Amino acid sequence: MAGLAASFGSGAMSNSMDDVAKNAKAFFIIGSNTTEQHPVFGTMLRRAVRFRGAKLVVADPRKIDITEFATLHLRQKPGTDIALINGLMYIILEKDWADKQFIEERTEGLEEFKATVMQYPPTLVSEITGVPVSQLYEAAEIIARNKPTAVIWAMGITQHISGVRNVMDLANLQMLLGNMGVPGGGVNPLRGQNNVQGACDMGGLPNVYPSYQPVTSEEARKKFDDAWGLTSSTKVGLTATEIIPGILEDKIHALYILGEDPVMSDPDTHHIRKCLEAIDFLVLQEIFPSETAAYADVLLPGVSFAEKTGTFTNTERRVQMVHKAIEPLGDSRPDWWITAEVAKRVLIGTNNRVPREAPFSGWEYRDTNEIMSEINAVTPSYGGITHQRLEKGERLQWPCPSADHPGTPVLHTKQFTRGKGKFAPIDHVPPAEEPTDDYPMVLSTGRVLYHWHGGQMTRRAKGLMEVYGEALVELSPNDAEKLGVNGKGIVRVTSRRGSIEAQAWVTDRVPPGMVYANFHFPEASANELTLAALDPVSKIPEYKVAAVKVELVG
Amino acid sequence: MTINIIINGKKIEAQAGQTILQAAKEHDLHIPTLCYHKDLSPTGNCRMCVVEVKGGRFLQAACVTPVWEGMDIQTDSEKVVKDRRLTLQLMLANHTANCACCDVSNECELQELVYEYQAETPAWGTKGTRYKVDSDPNPFIHVDMNKCILCRRCVQACAEIQVRDVWGVAYRGFQEQIVAGAGTTLLEARCESCGQCVAYCPTGALSTKINYGQGMARAHQVTKVTTTCSYCGVGCQFDLVVKRGKVIGVASNPNSPVNGMALCVKGRFGYDYIHHPDRLTKPKVRRYLLEGGEKLKTNRKSEIANPKLEWVETDWDTALNITAKKLGEARDYFGSDSIGILTSAKCLNEENYLMNKLARQVIGTNNIDHCARL
Numbered sequence: 001m002a003g004l005a006a007s008f009g010s011g012a013m014s015n016s017m018d019d020v021a022k023n024a025k026a027f028f029i030i031g032s033n034t035t036e037q038h039p040v041f042g043t044m045l046r047r048a049v050r051f052r053g054a055k056l057v058v059a060d061p062r063k064i065d066i067t068e069f070a071t072l073h074l075r076q077k078p079g080t081d082i083a084l085i086n087g088l089m090y091i092i093l094e095k096d097w098a099d100k101q102f103i104e105e106r107t108e109g110l111e112e113f114k115a116t117v118m119q120y121p122p123t124l125v126s127e128i129t130g131v132p133v134s135q136l137y138e139a140a141e142i143i144a145r146n147k148p149t150a151v152i153w154a155m156g157i158t159q160h161i162s163g164v165r166n167v168m169d170l171a172n173l174q175m176l177l178g179n180m181g182v183p184g185g186g187v188n189p190l191r192g193q194n195n196v197q198g199a200c201d202m203g204g205l206p207n208v209y210p211s212y213q214p215v216t217s218e219e220a221r222k223k224f225d226d227a228w229g230l231t232s233s234t235k236v237g238l239t240a241t242e243i244i245p246g247i248l249e250d251k252i253h254a255l256y257i258l259g260e261d262p263v264m265s266d267p268d269t270h271h272i273r274k275c276l277e278a279i280d281f282l283v284l285q286e287i288f289p290s291e292t293a294a295y296a297d298v299l300l301p302g303v304s305f306a307e308k309t310g311t312f313t314n315t316e317r318r319v320q321m322v323h324k325a326i327e328p329l330g331d332s333r334p335d336w337w338i339t340a341e342v343a344k345r346v347l348i349g350t351n352n353r354v355p356r357e358a359p360f361s362g363w364e365y366r367d368t369n370e371i372m373s374e375i376n377a378v379t380p381s382y383g384g385i386t387h388q389r390l391e392k393g394e395r396l397q398w399p400c401p402s403a404d405h406p407g408t409p410v411l412h413t414k415q416f417t418r419g420k421g422k423f424a425p426i427d428h429v430p431p432a433e434e435p436t437d438d439y440p441m442v443l444s445t446g447r448v449l450y451h452w453h454g455g456q457m458t459r460r461a462k463g464l465m466e467v468y469g470e471a472l473v474e475l476s477p478n479d480a481e482k483l484g485v486n487g488k489g490i491v492r493v494t495s496r497r498g499s500i501e502a503q504a505w506v507t508d509r510v511p512p513g514m515v516y517a518n519f520h521f522p523e524a525s526a527n528e529l530t531l532a533a534l535d536p537v538s539k540i541p542e543y544k545v546a547a548v549k550v551e552l553v554g
Numbered sequence: 555m556t557i558n559i560i561i562n563g564k565k566i567e568a569q570a571g572q573t574i575l576q577a578a579k580e581h582d583l584h585i586p587t588l589c590y591h592k593d594l595s596p597t598g599n600c601r602m603c604v605v606e607v608k609g610g611r612f613l614q615a616a617c618v619t620p621v622w623e624g625m626d627i628q629t630d631s632e633k634v635v636k637d638r639r640l641t642l643q644l645m646l647a648n649h650t651a652n653c654a655c656c657d658v659s660n661e662c663e664l665q666e667l668v669y670e671y672q673a674e675t676p677a678w679g680t681k682g683t684r685y686k687v688d689s690d691p692n693p694f695i696h697v698d699m700n701k702c703i704l705c706r707r708c709v710q711a712c713a714e715i716q717v718r719d720v721w722g723v724a725y726r727g728f729q730e731q732i733v734a735g736a737g738t739t740l741l742e743a744r745c746e747s748c749g750q751c752v753a754y755c756p757t758g759a760l761s762t763k764i765n766y767g768q769g770m771a772r773a774h775q776v777t778k779v780t781t782t783c784s785y786c787g788v789g790c791q792f793d794l795v796v797k798r799g800k801v802i803g804v805a806s807n808p809n810s811p812v813n814g815m816a817l818c819v820k821g822r823f824g825y826d827y828i829h830h831p832d833r834l835t836k837p838k839v840r841r842y843l844l845e846g847g848e849k850l851k852t853n854r855k856s857e858i859a860n861p862k863l864e865w866v867e868t869d870w871d872t873a874l875n876i877t878a879k880k881l882g883e884a885r886d887y888f889g890s891d892s893i894g895i896l897t898s899a900k901c902l903n904e905e906n907y908l909m910n911k912l913a914r915q916v917i918g919t920n921n922i923d924h925c926a927r928l
Binding site for chain 1: 781
């Protein structure tokens with residue numbers, strides 16, 4: 001999101017899923033395992049390819065499922081996305097396929113950017129990425145000559161130390177081709193969790209208030225100080241990847257965690273465990289005794305989505321109703337109720353921090369509808385998104401500033417949030433950890449179709465466990481032969497941080513020299529191996545590249 | 555181009571290129587269908603939608619026959635009704651007749667039509683049970699080809715919605731049957747277990763295995779609540795099917811704006827965590843918090859070695875007061891920025907908003923984040 005914010009002034013999926021599925025002439029998927037991670041959108045793309053002949057270029061080191069439908073599959077080496085994208089743009093400039101009118105009217109910074117791109121001739125790019133020159137030309141032609149092309153990505157682009165720059169380079173590509181602000185085009189980062197978009201929109205980030213109002217802005221601070229009767233300073237807070245290590249640095253003494261499982265989902269599990277062991281006080285609000293629960297001092301039982309009413313915001317900025325279907329189990333309570341109770345009790349507990357009388361200083365909420373009214377008042381992009389309108393079946397995608405606003409399916413149609421789109425010169429940087437003699441293979445990590453994130457939900461779904469019941473490490477036939485893995489076998493994967501043992505899945509999904517592991521199973525979680533090398537801006541860890549060695553156990 | 559046709563003696567306007575079924579639907583004229591589904595391309599193979607066209611030698615399938623200028627159609631003539639009844643009888647002759655025990659009874663489209671046309675199982679008897687019941691080991695999909703009427707909706711749903719081509723038609727004549735792959739199991743045929751075929755199947759040939767026998771289709775026993783999926787960011791909607799206070803399954807809701815009838819394996823079949831016995835249902839605190847004394851910071855996982863760390867179930871007041879006291883103390887002693895808040899990408903917007911307000915207003919810190927980066 002930080003990358004798109006730099007290029008356009010705001011960061012979110014610019015188009016809608018139905019729009020690109022219907023209108024794109026071509027798709028460029030890079031770093032998204034769409035059919036496994038966003039399965040229903042994946043099927044929309046398959047339909048577009050099969051039934052209306054849309055072209056599809058997939059760039060991914062792994063032969064993921066959607067590559068079966070690809071016109072062309074580029075298998076770049078992990079961590080070489082910038083070189084690849086620059087290489088494609090070099091060809092686009094060389095062949096004069098850029099959209100000159102769009103560049104002239106809507107963008108700035110072309111010359112400086114061009115100078116950088118010209119450093120990436122196809123032969124050099126081929127050397128860095130491992131993609132043959134002829135494929136680079138073919139890919140550039142498909143992407144440039146079918147207009148509009150929609151660019152789609154996910155964590156395969158962002159979970160690198162160069163994640164923000166990867167995103168900015170994709171923004172460069174779409175500006176160069178004039179694919180911004182048009183149906184069927186755009187930059188389309190797919191958000192992983194059901195409500196990760198909403199959690200960001202609602203100010204669940206250390207640098208912004210709801211609707212991305214920066215905490216560093218005195219104006220924004222004053223606005224929320226007036227609304228709540230008291231607020232925080234203008235100093236940017238710590239990210240999740242800084243908060244937990246901050247415990248051992250004596251910066252963080254107490255943690256309040258709602259429905260997250262850092263032991264499973266954060267990089268370098270061994271270090272995370274050490275940090276959590278040292279915390280003075282940890283309150284965890286959860287539905288299951290997760291791996292993180294072992295380190296908690298208080299466990300507050302929240303509820304599942306079936307037991308509460310409110311809203312989620314999907315990847316295309318569309319706000320939708322969640323309806324309570326059953327009563328909370330046992331003595332569990334809706335999470336909004338619990339948070340409000342904690343807040344009230346902290347406020348009456350001491351006199352050190354007392355909010356002034358203000359329109360929204362209080363914490364008495366009868367239901368989430370009342371909370372939404374407060375959100376409407378302080379969150380410009382959600383100003384007109386009410387439960388009442390959603391119940392009537394209105395399609396509301398933010399920005400939707402007022403009660404009579406129809407919502408915004410495509411962003412940046414007239415101009416970018418920052419005015420002109422900014423071309424940024426982006427150079428390739430190698431991954432933080434490259435293979436060595438001791439750790440000769442590359443590990444990439446992620447999820448699989450049948451499981452979800454830390455696995456707390458899906459490991460408790462019987463059928464899913466029948467189909468995919470243990471951690472599997474994807475290993476190429478080539479490497480399997482070298483290691484003596486004949487069909488089946490347990491392998492030990494070791495990085496500088498830790499080691500896991502898991503069943504090998506011998507498959508040509510991964511190229512020789514690469515293994516792929518997931519983090520769904522605590523007994524063999526890929527995050528024991530990953531490193532906490534962070535993108536300097538977004539603080540996203542480089543989950544997609546780590547150096548490992550693989551041995552046969554038996 | 556507008557053209558004029560006659561349906562049941564009534565002159566109506568239709569568009570060139572429309573099928574009889576489409577033209578009739580636009581004028582609220584009912585023609586029964588079985589293999590036809592609006593999401594799938596029409597195949598005209600079940601013969602339920604047959605109509606009589608003046609001058610035609612045979613009855614025509616309305617779902618695939620285009621209208622022409624002056625076309626004169628009878629949708630419910632004696633000949634048509636008799637033909638439809640015979641078609642249904644032929645289906646019944648080859649269909650297990652135990653509706654009372656069938657999982658989709660009440661939602662079965664064949665059952666509806668058999669009732670409407672009062673089609674008795676023919677005197678020349680049924681062919682009995684030809685196929686193994688629950689013949690496929692897929693953990694989610696219950697296959698009973700004895701109930702299959704060869705409408706091919708499953709084949710089309712897999713090819714046209716999921717685009718996976720798992721189901722196909724094999725053999726000919728009376729031996730004709732629907733098979734996965736080249737007669738393998740579903741998973742061997744690279745089934746993704748999305749359940750689209752189950753959602754589109756008009757009978758009990760394909761149903762849900764994980765809640766088989768719980769009464770998903772008994773409308774008088776269940777309530778359906780439309781909601782949004784809790785897995786990925788696509789935002790599919792569906793109905794949670796609730797019986798006696800328990801979620802017993804997920805049903806496609808054709809009005810879902812993002813996904814229509816389509817769902818993935820997790821959305822459709824990954825709901826049983828909701829009632830898993832591991833669910834936390836009481837607030838819990840570590841014993842040292844109730845009895846006083848210091849927290850021992852080592853050996854967190856070994857409660858036997860350190861009884862002070864044993865979990866104790868409490869009431870809400872106790873747990874909330876301890877939480878508030880500890881957070882307040884950390885804030886007042888170490889400063890607002892000594893507290894970290896992790897909010898949740900799995901929770902509601904309203905809940906995330908409150909976590910943001912709690913961090914900034916109550917605690918006074920911007921140390922709030924969630925797993926967007928992970």
